[in-house]
Amino acid sequence: MRSAHTVAQVRAAEEALAATLPAGALMLRAAAGLASSVTDLMAGAYGRRVLLLVGSGDNGGDAMYAAAMLARRGARVEVLAVADTVHEAGLAQLLGVGGRRVTLGEISTPDVVVDGIVGIGGRPGLRERAAEAVRAVAGVPMVAVDVPSGVDVDTGRVSGDHVSADLTVAFGTHKVAHLVEPAASSSGVVHLVDLGLELPAAAVTALQQDDIASLLPRPTADAQKYTRGVVGVRAGSRRYPGAGVLSTAGAACGLAGMVRYAGGAPEAVLAAHPEVVVGEGRVQAWVVGSGGDADAASWLRAALGDGVPLVVDADALRHLTRPLERPAILTPHAGELAAMLEVDRAEVEADQLRFARLAAGEYAATVVLKGHHTLVADPDGRVRVTTSGTPWLAVAGAGDVLGGLCGALLAAGLEPADAAAAGAWLHGAAATYASRGGPLSAPRVAAAIPGVVAELLS
Known part of the structure; x- marks a missing residue:
């Protein structure tokens, strides 16, 4: 059975698990799963071009830590910030292994785009700066980090601009937006990365x-x-x-x-x-x-x-x-x-x-x-x-x-x-x-x- 948990349930479980782990360990666990999934999608990392679209939250941090792992395997990584601030530790990690920060006009044609704009706490719709970046890479395979940015995570609604992913790498559990339309169609194939979360029974499930x-x-x-x-x-x-x-x-x-x-x-x-x-x-x-x-x-x-x-x-x-x-x-x-x-x-x-x-x-x-x-x-x-x-x-x-x-x-x-x-x-x-x-x-x-x-x- 696939269980789809709410944002509140996931956050509570993440906080409980993080309290038992070294600082940042949970993010690194998620990033490792994301890096593995992106590598599989590209059939390797060496010589591949990866573009990150990142916002100000931890979702962008997950993306940049994962991209640093890809860069160590020989991928050429560029990061485009669509917010005034980004996850500084993740950015420093990425730049330290050869990643490059770019503007919208500087991006080269990537093999894959990673959507780290907003995570499960984001509101439906994208701000214009993020929407412009998403439009600029239309047609390139898109990997969403946890959920496609711009969808309503707890209801499956969509409104305004949002990401339509080919692959969504979900952390810890499925979310309602992965299963319920119309957001489910924007999630593409959903790959679940087990984080070891202790979660309550879910009200939305999918029988197998x-x-x-x-x-x-x-x-x-x-x-x-x-x-x-x-x-x-x-x-x-x-x-x-x-x-x-x-x-x-x-x-x-x-x-x-x-x-x-x-x-x-x-x-x-x-x-x-x-x-x-x-x-x-x-x-x-x-x-x-x-x-x-x-x-x-x-x-x-x-x-x-x-x-x-x-x-x-x-x-x-x-x-x-x-x-x-x-x-x-x-x-x-x-x-x-x-x-x-x-x-x-x-x-x-x-x-x-x-x-x-x-x-x-x-x-x-x-x-x-x-x-x-x-x-x-x-x-x-x-x-x-x-x-x-x-x-x-x-x-x-x-x-x-x-x-x-x-x-x-x-x-x-x-x-x-x-x-x-x-x-x-x-x-x-x-x-x-x-x-x-x-x-x-x-x-x-x-x-x-x-x-x-x-x-x-x-």
């Missing part, structure tokens, strides 16, 4: 393969279809029959024992999934809403009255009242979440963590805010970020598959938060598996789920 494998339901030797869980699907209509087919495809991935279909497109569903039972009956979870059209409201009322957990998607989201009185997973995209909270879509896209948490609290449900890094927010404020997947997953019908998959996991006995987090991760992994780096369609995502599960369980 082992975590997902531990959540997956496994049939016992005496299992039969009813004991493994029955998932009901109310999705699809005469106007949108494909939504019923795809929701059922997700539900019929094999993680639950049986699927009942009670939507508006039974002929299409049976043609694609002859194993599905059409008609009402007892279920352990409902999936409601995709392609529901005019029936979505009545389907939602019926599912809520059944007393079992449910997944609510698409058309049914418009008919929710808050708070819900049943365990539920809601799966909106940004536009649907904006409508649920009566705000603009742009607000949701800019501040995804805040609005996912807000919706989870107001609706008393697990909210899956779908996107590049899907957020799974619980009413208690905990958020799991899904980092599996591929941009090719942005395709019609993929959300229908996700809803059915989450419903199968609910029916198999998982709690809503676990079913949503595991479902979102499997959905992304199945898309990557099916895509093989190229285009894909929603049916191929559904078809790939069993193979991904088999690999996890092996």
Whole structure:
């Protein structure tokens, strides 16, 4: 599991560790990790050109101590200060081993730029002097020290000018900005340098393969279809029959024992999934809403009255009242979440963590805010970020598959938060598996789920 800690948590842990170490030891530990990462990126240090952009804080100090290590390995290092003061000890160390301080007009074309402008204490946005320097090196590989300068570390928001890094070398722990969009896209690849910090539990995490494998339901030797869980699907209509087919495809991935279909497109569903039972009956979870059209409201009322957990998607989201009185997973995209909270879509896209948490609290449900890094927010404020997947997953019908998959996991006995987090991760992994780096369609995502599960369980 990747844990993303807040600035306050990290600072407290750093102060506690620094008190047990010689002065400056923690900074040197971070600098050594940074120097190693930059060397790996450049495939060596000797003869490489490195430009540092440094501000007045310790982040600039980390960068300059690391650059001094690179200079000792034969790198040619230049440092451009974008503030009136810099970390003097770090600068002295760098200049003492051949580093050179330059102005904006003096910089040569580097092999890599190191962003040491501001660290985790920086405010969103860059001052013009720093922004001008960043623009001057556009197109050169950028390594951010701890976080890309100019992003909001604790929320993932971005505003104004900021660094977009190819590689971020994070110290001690991941930060929220490394996982939550839109800042996550500005972090590039994140490499974690272990500093030995003692940290509390984090409210924002990203589950990994082992975590997902531990959540997956496994049939016992005496299992039969009813004991493994029955998932009901109310999705699809005469106007949108494909939504019923795809929701059922997700539900019929094999993680639950049986699927009942009670939507508006039974002929299409049976043609694609002859194993599905059409008609009402007892279920352990409902999936409601995709392609529901005019029936979505009545389907939602019926599912809520059944007393079992449910997944609510698409058309049914418009008919929710808050708070819900049943365990539920809601799966909106940004536009649907904006409508649920009566705000603009742009607000949701800019501040995804805040609005996912807000919706989870107001609706008393697990909210899956779908996107590049899907957020799974619980009413208690905990958020799991899904980092599996591929941009090719942005395709019609993929959300229908996700809803059915989450419903199968609910029916198999998982709690809503676990079913949503595991479902979102499997959905992304199945898309990557099916895509093989190229285009894909929603049916191929559904078809790939069993193979991904088999690999996890092996």
